[in-house]
Amino acid sequence: MRGYxxxxxxxxxxxxxxxxxxFTFEGKxxxxxxxxxxxxxxxxxxxxxxxxxxxxxxxxGPLTMAxxxxxxxxxxxxxxxxxxxxxxxxxxxxxxGQNYNGSxxxxxxxxxxxxxRFMPVGFYYRAFYKPKGVWDKWEPFIRKKAGLGYADxxxxxxxxxxAYLFCDLAVIGAGPAGLAAALKAADxxxxxxxxxxxxxxxxxxxxxxxxxxxxxAQSLREELTEKxxxxxxxxxxxxxxxxxxxxxxxxxxxxxxxxYKVRAKQCVIASGAFExxxxxRNNDVPGVVMSSAAMRLMSQxxxxxxxxxxxxxxxxxxxxxxxxLAKNGVEVALILDMRxxxxxxxxxSAVASIGLQVRLNSTVYEALPSSDKKHLSGVMVHDINGKxxxxxxxxxxxxxxxxxxxxxxxxxxLLCQAGAKLSYNDDSALFSLTNLPDNCQIAGSVNGxxxxxxxxxxxxxxxxxxxxxLGLETIEPQPICCKVKTNxxxxxxxxxxxxxxxDFDEDLQAKDIVNATRLGYRDIQLVKRFSTVGMGPxxxxxxxxxxxxxxxxxxxxxxxxxxxxxxRPPFVPEKLANIAGRIFNPHKYTPMHKRHLELGxxxxxxxxxxxxxxxxxPAERDDVIQRESVxxxxxxxxxxxxxxxxxxxxxxxxxxxxxxxxxxxFLKQPVGKTRYAVLTNEQGVVIDDGVACRIExxxxxxxxxxxxxxxxxxxxxxxxAQWRLDVDIANVTSAFSAxxxxxxxxxxxxxxxxxxxxxxxxxxxxxxxxxxxxQGVPVRLLRVGFVGELGYEIHMPSLFGETLWDLLxxxxxxxxxxxxxxxxQRLLRLEKGHIIVSxxxxxxxxxGELSLDWAISRKKPFFIGNRSVDIVMAREQTRxxxxxxxxxxxxxxxxxxxxxxxxxxxxxxxxxxxxxxxxSTTINANIGMAFVGINQQEVGSKFPIRVDNGxxxxxEVVPLPFYDVDNARQEVL
Numbered sequence: 002m003r004g005y006x007x008x009x010x011x012x013x014x015x016x017x018x019x020x021x022x023x024f025t026f027e028g029k030x031x032x033x034x035x036x037x038x039x040x041x042x043x044x045x046x047x048x049x050x051x052x053x054x055x056x057x058x059x060x061x062g063p064l065t066m067a068x069x070x071x072x073x074x075x076x077x078x079x080x081x082x083x084x085x086x087x088x089x090x091x092x093x094x095x096x097x098g099q100n101y102n103g104s105x106x107x108x109x110x111x112x113x114x115x116x117x118r119f120m121p122v123g124f125y126y127r128a129f130y131k132p133k134g135v136w137d138k139w140e141p142f143i144r145k146k147a148g149l150g151y152a153d154x155x156x157x158x159x160x161x162x163x164a165y166l167f168c169d170l171a172v173i174g175a176g177p178a179g180l181a182a183a184l185k186a187a188d189x190x191x192x193x194x195x196x197x198x199x200x201x202x203x204x205x206x207x208x209x210x211x212x213x214x215x216x217x218a219q220s221l222r223e224e225l226t227e228k229x230x231x232x233x234x235x236x237x238x239x240x241x242x243x244x245x246x247x248x249x250x251x252x253x254x255x256x257x258x259x260x261y262k263v264r265a266k267q268c269v270i271a272s273g274a275f276e277x278x279x280x281x282r283n284n285d286v287p288g289v290v291m292s293s294a295a296m297r298l299m300s301q302x303x304x305x306x307x308x309x310x311x312x313x314x315x316x317x318x319x320x321x322x323x324x325x326l327a328k329n330g331v332e333v334a335l336i337l338d339m340r341x342x343x344x345x346x347x348x349x350s351a352v353a354s355i356g357l358q359v360r361l362n363s364t365v366y367e368a369l370p371s372s373d374k375k376h377l378s379g380v381m382v383h384d385i386n387g388k389x390x391x392x393x394x395x396x397x398x399x400x401x402x403x404x405x406x407x408x409x410x411x412x413x414x415l416l417c418q419a420g421a422k423l424s425y426n427d428d429s430a431l432f433s434l435t436n437l438p439d440n441c442q443i444a445g446s447v448n449g450x451x452x453x454x455x456x457x458x459x460x461x462x463x464x465x466x467x468x469x470x471l472g473l474e475t476i477e478p479q480p481i482c483c484k485v486k487t488n489x490x491x492x493x494x495x496x497x498x499x500x501x502x503x504d505f506d507e508d509l510q511a512k513d514i515v516n517a518t519r520l521g522y523r524d525i526q527l528v529k530r531f532s533t534v535g536m537g538p539x540x541x542x543x544x545x546x547x548x549x550x551x552x553x554x555x556x557x558x559x560x561x562x563x564x565x566x567x568x569r570p571p572f573v574p575e576k577l578a579n580i581a582g583r584i585f586n587p588h589k590y591t592p593m594h595k596r597h598l599e600l601g602x603x604x605x606x607x608x609x610x611x612x613x614x615x616x617x618x619p620a621e622r623d624d625v626i627q628r629e630s631v632x633x634x635x636x637x638x639x640x641x642x643x644x645x646x647x648x649x650x651x652x653x654x655x656x657x658x659x660x661x662x663x664x665x666x667f668l669k670q671p672v673g674k675t676r677y678a679v680l681t682n683e684q685g686v687v688i689d690d691g692v693a694c695r696i697e698x699x700x701x702x703x704x705x706x707x708x709x710x711x712x713x714x715x716x717x718x719x720x721x722a723q724w725r726l727d728v729d730i731a732n733v734t735s736a737f738s739a740x741x742x743x744x745x746x747x748x749x750x751x752x753x754x755x756x757x758x759x760x761x762x763x764x765x766x767x768x769x770x771x772x773x774x775x776q777g778v779p780v781r782l783l784r785v786g787f788v789g790e791l792g793y794e795i796h797m798p799s800l801f802g803e804t805l806w807d808l809l810x811x812x813x814x815x816x817x818x819x820x821x822x823x824x825x826q827r828l829l830r831l832e833k834g835h836i837i838v839s840x841x842x843x844x845x846x847x848x849g850e851l852s853l854d855w856a857i858s859r860k861k862p863f864f865i866g867n868r869s870v871d872i873v874m875a876r877e878q879t880r881x882x883x884x885x886x887x888x889x890x891x892x893x894x895x896x897x898x899x900x901x902x903x904x905x906x907x908x909x910x911x912x913x914x915x916x917x918x919x920x921s922t923t924i925n926a927n928i929g930m931a932f933v934g935i936n937q938q939e940v941g942s943k944f945p946i947r948v949d950n951g952x953x954x955x956x957e958v959v960p961l962p963f964y965d966v967d968n969a970r971q972e973v974l
Contacts, residue, residue: 005047006305008329013303014207015200016041024094027105036200039085039096040066040073041302049287050375051075051085053100055149055537056508058110060375062287064505064543066294068198068573069275071506071538072285074099074149081150082538082574099150106375122513122532161258161582168194168236170467171252171265173243173415176204177453178445179271180225181460182467186269187234189464189473194263195229195237196254202226202239204273205446208293208300210321211453213351215328221453245570246270246418250440253571260579267440267467270416271460274409274446275542277488279313279339282496283368284405285505288377292322292406299329307331307402311380313365315339315407315489320348322404327355334400337363337382339407339489366391366494368403377401388491408488410546411447414568425549425560430488442466455481493547503551504544506537514548518555525552529566538574541566591643592738592802600820607823608708610644615822622824627922629821630828633790634923637744638821639809642794643802646691646710647737648717650701652728659693659701661724662717662865664848666858670695675768675783678703679856680713685847685869689713690838694770694783702781702796706838710734720865738802741785742809743792743829745970746816751793753812758782760793767971775805786971788826789833789964828919831928834884834961840896841882841916841930849874850932851882852961880913881938884963885956887927892954894918894946900933904945904953912937915946924963931956 012018016036023032026043033042040063043051049062051073061072066086073085076097085096098105129136172183175197183195201207206222229235241256243263252263276291278284288307292314298304309332312323323333336352336359343349343361352359362385369379379399383391411432413423421443422436431449444463445456461478468475495501495511503509513532522531525548534548535541541548545565553563589610597604602613603622617625632638650658660667663678670676672695680689689712691704705713714732721728742750748760758765758773765771771782778801783794797805810818827837836842836851848857848870857870887893900913913932921928937944940960945953965971 006045008299008303008305013301014203015301016303018303022090022092024090024092024096026096027098033090037090037302038066039075039083039088039090039094041086041298041304042090043085044298044306045302045304050098050105051287052098053105053108053111054285054508055100055506057113058101058108059285059508060111060287060370061285061505062376063290063294064278064285065276065291066297069539069542074538076150079153079156081152084538111374122509122516158578159258161260161576161578163260163262163582163584165585166194166236166254166261166263168192168263168265169471170194170267170269170464171196171243171250171263172269172271173252174204174271174273174412174445174447175199175202175229175237175239176271176273176445176456177206177221177225178448178450178456178460178463179204179269180229181457182269182271182442182444182464183235184225184228184232185461185464185475185478186468187232189468189475191234191267191468191471191473193232193235194265195235196241196243196252197237197239198242200240202229202237205293208296209318210296210325213324213347215324217453221457242573243415244572244575246415246441247570255573255575255579258578258582260582267442267470269442269444269460269463269467270447271444271463272412272415272447274411274451277407277410277492277546278543279315279364279405279407280493280495280501280503280511280547281365281367282498282501283370284365285500285502286368286370286377287375288401289368289403289405292319292404295402295404296322296325299325305329305331306404307400309334309400310402310404311335311337311365311382311398311400313337313339313403313405315492316487317344317348317485318487319404319406320344320352322406323352323357324355326402326404327357331402333357334398335360335382337365339364339385339492364391364492364494365403365405366395367496369397377403383494389493389495391494407492409446409451410542411449413447413565414540414572416441416443416447417568418570423565427559427561429486430490431486440470451485451487452481491550493550503547504534504537504541506539506544507533509534509544511547511551514551515555518552523552523556525549525563525566528552535566540568589644589735591641592799593641593643593740593806596803596806597641597820602820602822605823607644610707612644612707613641613820613822614824616820623920626822626825626828627920629819629825631922632817632819633744633788633821633825633829635745637742637746637750637813637816637818638825639740639742639806639813639818640821640823640826641739641806642741643738643799644707645734645739646705646707646713647733647796648703648705648710648714649731649733650703650717650728651699651731652726653699654726654728655699655701656695658717658721658724658726658728658730659703660861661863662720663693664853664857664864664867664870666861667693667695667701668861672697673770675770675785677856679848679853680716681848681864681866681870682716683866683869685866685871685873686844687838687842687846687848687851687853690836692783692785694781696770696772708839716865736799737781737796738799738805739794739796740806740809741787741792741794742813742818743788743790744818745791746818747791747793750809750813750816750818751795753815754808755780755782762972767968776808778805780805786833786968787835788829789962790829790970792971827917828921831917831919831930832921832923832962832964834930834963836882836930837917846882847873849878850880878935880932881935882916882930882932883938883958884961885929885931885944886924886959886963887954887956889920889926891927892948892952893920893927894929894931894948894954894956899947900931900937901945901947901953902934902937904955912944921963928963929956930961933958 020035064070068084068087075085101108103109169191203222206218211218250265250268254261295306298306341362365380366383367381371378381395383395442463444460450459458481517532553560597613605614615625678693689709694702781796894915898915902910912934915931918929943955
């Protein structure tokens with residue numbers, strides 16, 4: 002394997018040494034191997050400097066090698082703020098450091114540290130608020146100095162999507178506790194989903210030594226891994242992060258470009274613990290790492306982390322790290338144990354047997370950087386005199402690696418989101434989590450258990466309780482009582498010269514936290530907001546505990562009384578692409594779907610349905626739509642409208658119910674007539690429209706929009722739960738199919754197949770409703786005019802949809818009838834000035850803006866939103882939906898293009914937007930509807946629209962409708 006620091010005779014669990022990978026960092030060529038992260042590959046090549054710190058631009062290198070700190074944020078070609086210790090290298094990857102002025106190696110702003118006294122905690126709150134407006138001057142400068150990467154707005158977006166998973170038990174964390182829990186549950190017959198953030202399962206078993214011989218972890222990992230990966234009841238997601246916990250075990254899990262939405266009946270969180278650092282001067286110098294980071298480098302990536310090491314520990318794990326370092330050829334100059342009593346006799350004997358020196362009751366008081374400040378060169382060792390204090394004189398120890406471990410903090414974030422309470426015992430320095438929901442268990446080190454045998458048994462116990470809740474047979478395992486003290490009580494040694502960092506992300510020192518409390522911010526939540534501690538990318542993973550200790554000490558309280566800051570989702574940064582990715586979207590097909598495909602329809606989504614946009618190829622879209630519209634205007638066409646929502650309202654109070662729901666008056670609506678129905682919400686906003694058909698005194702059949710029917714049905718059932726009217730409400734959308742036969746010849750087509758209904762204008766006038774049969778199939782006939790021509794909607798049981806489509810198409814052959822699509826329908830209704838709710842309306846559109854005053858009954862005492870409608874329509878209006886027209890040769894606006902106040906370069910205020918736009922052969926012009934400013938609404942006035950390429954076109958406001966103003970064509974005899 003290439004690299005200065007690769008370990009011999011070791012493959013590394015995460016890497017494939019046989020496959021080299023070439024990449025660049027800061028313009029220099031490097032080589033790693035498959036499976037390397039950017040950080041591991043750079044360290045293998047002796048490159049520790051990867052980034053600069055946020056505030057002081059100090060040199061920074063990896064701290065955790067687990068993505069738990071911001072020290073490794075780097076810039077990729079099309080993505081900023083990438084964690085180098087979590088991002089795998091690929092061939093020809095171009096990586097740059099971040100947050101520097103000039104170059105990473107020679108940052109012109111690295112002298113900012115000398116000005117630290119002039120930038121105390123919260124200085125920006127006190128320095129930049131006066132005189133008024135001064136912040137506007139400072140903001141660009143500060144953002145430039147503290148900028149973390151740049152976004153490439155020209156990059157090509159990658160595909161992201163969402164998927165759904167359901168399981169009996171979700172296990173978060175595939176360490177020894179999680180593996181044991183998954184196996185026990187799966188053996189009992191449960192369907193288990195195992196989730197882990199690493200590329201292979203095993204958790205701490207992939208790097209931690211756990212015993213003196215160094216064999217126990219490896220053998221246990223191999224045994225558990227083989228069983229888990231080959232178990233038929235276990236699905237494993239690796240390189241996946243459970244990013245939050247929501248009610249009823251709803252878990253968003255991100256794996257690469259996919260977000261899984263997981264629903265689990267039971268959940269076991271075996272998320273582990275974050276190793277904690279020691280606070281001393283220059284504890285951020287590259288080469289100062291967590292003990293676990295050094296072990297990860299060796300075991301997972303076969304990287305030798307240094308040549309000469311000092312181990313600083315407050316628990317036995319530091320000794321295991323020292324043994325692992327020595328095994329891999331790293332000289333261990335000294336083990337510094339902050340405890341007075343030291344490790345167990347067995348560990349003391351083990352390190353002594355290989356010649357390692359141990360110094361008890363001692364700590365590092367200062368890390369000494371190299372002359373260029375880019376790596377560790379030594380440490381100053383002092384005896385500990387008391388809580389946070391050390392002897393005056395110290396001893397210098399040369400080293401290029403410092404491995405530190407003051408203890409562990411449970412990965413509590415998901416559990417606290419589930420309602421758990423995190424507590425801390427000030428005497429034992431141990432954490433506990435209580436108040437868990439009934440369907441959630443915890444296991445392993447997150448539960449305060451650290452001995453390996455006890456961790457495995459704790460996982461089995463968690464699975465046992467989950468199985469009981471699932472109703473599956475299980476035998477309770479006997480717990481192993483083994484509470485190992487892992488946390489040193491006070492690993493904070495403030496230095497008079499500062500640079501003793503509590504929060505590496507925000508460059509916050511111990512004095513900053515104490516000073517925040519002296520300024521009156523005694524509550525931990527206020528300290529967070531004033532100092533920004535825990536608000537960086539690592540979200541308090543390493544800073545929460547020392548901050549709580551410092552605040553508790555400064556305010557004469559316990560850590561338990563002080564607490565830690567609130568954990569909110571997401572657990573790790575979440576790309577907007579993950580949130581916006583394609584969702585699982587099941588499609589519904591109308592009974593005529595097969596016929597549409599046979600006729601060459603171009604299908605598009607409409608809500609959850611698939612509908613024909615037009616019948617032809619996308620390349621011919623505009624021409625096809627115009628041909629179809631001319632056919633409907635001059636002869637006859639047919640469109641499948643089965644996707645329209647259908648609602649049945651029956652019962653003695655049906656008329657009263659419909660009258661309360663919709664804005665128009667319906668109490669006296671005659672049987673056998675239809676009426677336009679507008680629905681507003683409690684804020685007076687138009688949220689749906691349709692047609693209400695009165696079949697009997699106590700029976701209404703109401704249509705709703707394709708995408709809005711489910712919401713309308715919910716509104717109806719919600720309101721009647723309060724009103725308790727004597728009605729039955731049913732969503733019959735899928736029970737009925739429908740077509741609209743429209744055009745001057747539509748009556749002639751229908752007369753050929755429907756003989757038991759008098760279709761004459763006198764017997765069946767415009768807006769009438771009739772029932773009859775076609776070839777024995779019962780149908781509901783609505784004489785409507787959405788497209789502005791004589792037309793009939795024919796609603797039939799869905800079982801007969803395709804059959805009646807075929808019958809009508811056959812009947813229309815004589816008149817050259819052809820189908821038309823929804824895009825053509827939108828053009829035809831636009832010519833008639835009919836709005837489409839949610840296209841020509843938005844979340845603020847009230848009836849007055851839409852010129853729907855005529856559809857509101859002012860005589861009835863109530864309809865949903867009536868008070869709000871009166872209020873918003875009585876206010877001074879700011880916009881209006883109008884029809885506009887442009888010359889046929891003009892650039893056609895698109896839906897969403899903005900309307901400006903004027904065409905002057907000095908006044909480019911946005912007053913509205915285009916909602917509908919199309920070229921009309923009938924009108925021989927570009928027509929559309931748009932929201933405009935209230936002073937732009939007058940017929941004959943002109944307003945500018947910014948179209949593609951920034952071009953401005955002047956549109957003229959015209960009266961609606963564009964076509965057949967007197968509705969003569971719908972009243973045709």
